[in-house]
Amino acid sequence: MGAIAERLGRKRAYPVKAATVLSQNEPALLASGYLTPVSGGSGTSVGVTTLGADNSTGANGDVHAEVVTGEHKFINNAADITAAMVGATAYWVDASTVSSDDATASRPAAGTITQVDSDGVWIDIGV
Numbered sequence: 001m002g003a004i005a006e007r008l009g010r011k012r013a014y015p016v017k018a019a020t021v022l023s024q025n026e027p028a029l030l031a032s033g034y035l036t037p038v039s040g041g042s043g044t045s046v047g048v049t050t051l052g053a054d055n056s057t058g059a060n061g062d063v064h065a066e067v068v069t070g071e072h073k074f075i076n077n078a079a080d081i082t083a084a085m086v087g088a089t090a091y092w093v094d095a096s097t098v099s100s101d102d103a104t105a106s107r108p109a110a111g112t113i114t115q116v117d118s119d120g121v122w123i124d125i126g127v
């Protein structure tokens with residue numbers, strides 16, 4: 001048997017963790033199969049939400065949220081990411097800011113640094 005489906009594009013939909021609210025245009029992590037905000041602390045960066053999702057009163061997976069993968073620009077924490085770091089991993093400081101420092105493994109990986117500009121850092125996010 002061959003492939004059963006084909007997908008072209010950068011959008012994905014994942015179930016949202018119980019008691020969780022995701023804002024529009026917010027990076028999201030996938031932790032134990034459920035989307036959480038970066039402030040949730042752990043998980044795999046899967047993309048940036050296209051619309052908000054409110055699962056504040058629901059159980060795990062009652063709501064799905066759409067994310068878009070690919071390159072997104074974020075604030076460079078204290079300018080600690082330099083052009084020499086292109087290809088390295090960046091880590092979340094918060095939902096708007098990335099750093100080259102994982103803070104002793106307490107920050108989740110944001111993705112791969114693809115470009116450093118004077119006003120921010122481009123990060124390739126997604127699985």
